[in-house]
Amino acid sequence: MTGLRARRATSNDAGAVTALQAALAAEHAAVYGYGVAGAQLSGSAQHDALRYWSEHQKARDTLTAMIAAHGATPVAAQAAYDVPFTVHDSGAARRLAARLEDGVARAYLALVAEQSLREYAAKAMQPPAERAAFWRGTTTAFPGFP
Amino acid sequence: MLASSATLLAAAGAATALTGCAGPNPLAGPPPLAHDVREVFGAIAAEEALIDTYNRAIARYSGLSGQLALLLADHRAHLARLRAHIIEPAGHRLAVPPGHGAALPGSGSATMTMLASAERSAASACLRRLGAVPAATAQLFASIAASEATHAQALTSQVPA
Numbered sequence: 603m604t605g606l607r608a609r610r611a612t613s614n615d616a617g618a619v620t621a622l623q624a625a626l627a628a629e630h631a632a633v634y635g636y637g638v639a640g641a642q643l644s645g646s647a648q649h650d651a652l653r654y655w656s657e658h659q660k661a662r663d664t665l666t667a668m669i670a671a672h673g674a675t676p677v678a679a680q681a682a683y684d685v686p687f688t689v690h691d692s693g694a695a696r697r698l699a700a701r702l703e704d705g706v707a708r709a710y711l712a713l714v715a716e717q718s719l720r721e722y723a724a725k726a727m728q729p730p731a732e733r734a735a736f737w738r739g740t741t742t743a744f745p746g747f748p
Numbered sequence: 749m750l751a752s753s754a755t756l757l758a759a760a761g762a763a764t765a766l767t768g769c770a771g772p773n774p775l776a777g778p779p780p781l782a783h784d785v786r787e788v789f790g791a792i793a794a795e796e797a798l799i800d801t802y803n804r805a806i807a808r809y810s811g812l813s814g815q816l817a818l819l820l821a822d823h824r825a826h827l828a829r830l831r832a833h834i835i836e837p838a839g840h841r842l843a844v845p846p847g848h849g850a851a852l853p854g855s856g857s858a859t860m861t862m863l864a865s866a867e868r869s870a871a872s873a874c875l876r877r878l879g880a881v882p883a884a885t886a887q888l889f890a891s892i893a894a895s896e897a898t899h900a901q902a903l904t905s906q907v908p909a
Binding site: 654711714720727732734735740741746747 | 819821825829878879883886889890891892893894895897908909
C-alpha cells in the first residue's frame, strides 16, 4: 500500500497490533473457508461466494499493510484450517460461509475497542455482518457478539 | 413571623457568597450529563423512534408483518441492551413521546424503501456516536450499526456487495 511508512512498534501500539493480527487471522480463515464453501455451491450462489472470497482477500491485504505500518510482522495464513463440520452440500456451504463471516465480524468488533482504529473497525464489520445475514437468511440483533 | 420563600432563597445565596462555598448549588438543578451518557440517551431515543415506525408500519400494512416483525425484534433487543447499559442519572429522565417516528408513505413497497433508508441513517448515526465513549459502549454502538446495515439490506432484498 503506497503512502504507508513502517515504523517501530511502541508499547502503545501493542494492543492495536494484537487486535489487528486477530482480524487478519480471521480474514485468512475466511479466504481459506470460502474455497471450501464455494466448491459446494453453484450458479449465483457460487458467483456470490467468489465475490466475497475476493473481498476477504482485499481486506486481508489492507490489514497486512496496517500491521506492517506499525512495524510488526503480519501473522501468516495457515496451510490449512479445521472446518467445524463436514461441508457436503450447498446448505452446509452456506452455514460455513455464515460462520466465517461471523468470525470476521467478531474480530473487527474486538478492534473497535482500540480508540485509534475505532471508526475503521466499525465500518469494516458491516460487510461481514451483511454477508452473514445473506448466507443465513436472517438478521441478528448484535453482529459480532457471541 | 416566618420568612418568605424569596427571603430564604436570597439568604441562601448571600450565605454562599459570604462563605465562598465551592460545592454544588442545590438550587441549580441536576448537573449536565456526561458526553457518553448523552450518546447512549441519543441511541435510546433513536431506537424508540424506529420501533414506533415499525409498529405503525406493521399495523397499516399487515402483509409486511412477517418480515418487519423480525427486524422489529432486533430493535427491541437493541433498546433493551441500551437501557441496561445505563442507569438514568438523577434529574434526567429519558421521555420519548409516542408517535415520533417517521411518517409512513402511501404504499407497502414505499414503506419498505423508507424503512431501509431509516435503517441506513440509524447505522450512520451510531457510527457518529463512537468517538468519545468507552470501549464497551463503542462496541455496542458498532454492533447495532452493523445490525441496522443488515436490516437495510433485507428490506431492499439486496445481495451484499
